[in-house]
Amino acid sequence: MLPVQNRVRSADDFRRAFRSGVRAGSRVLVLHAAKADRSHAVRVGFVVSKAVGNAVVRNRVKRRLREIMRARLGALAPGLYVVRALPAAAAADFGALEAALDRVLPEAQRKLAGRAEGR
Numbered sequence: 444m445l446p447v448q449n450r451v452r453s454a455d456d457f458r459r460a461f462r463s464g465v466r467a468g469s470r471v472l473v474l475h476a477a478k479a480d481r482s483h484a485v486r487v488g489f490v491v492s493k494a495v496g497n498a499v500v501r502n503r504v505k506r507r508l509r510e511i512m513r514a515r516l517g518a519l520a521p522g523l524y525v526v527r528a529l530p531a532a533a534a535a536d537f538g539a540l541e542a543a544l545d546r547v548l549p550e551a552q553r554k555l556a557g558r559a560e561g562r
Contacts, residue, residue, distance in 0.1 A: 451488030
């Protein structure tokens with residue numbers, strides 16, 4: 444479970460990550476990241492639509508993604524991170540989701556750093 448201070452819960456924060464953030468994707472998920480707002484905490488949210496599967500499958504994917512992100516909270520720069528699962532995430536096991544997230548996290552952080560430098 445993610446600590447309360449590390450959760451994205453408001454629609455405004457989700458919207459901000461989608462609209463003004465950077466995006467990095469793979470076959471199973473897309474990561475949206477935006478700069479830190481007034482708080483200096485890493486905040487993570489998840490979007491798993493009905494296209495991924497029924498409620499059981501969606502919740503399984505969400506639980507796996509939540510655990511993967513919880514283990515990486517200390518390594519992330521402060522900001523908003525929204526993980527959007529794609530339909531292929533339903534067939535992915537824990538290792539595949541972890542590998543996909545490990546590929547897109549550095550790319551998103553590099554893009555955020557580049558945006559901060561004005562590139």
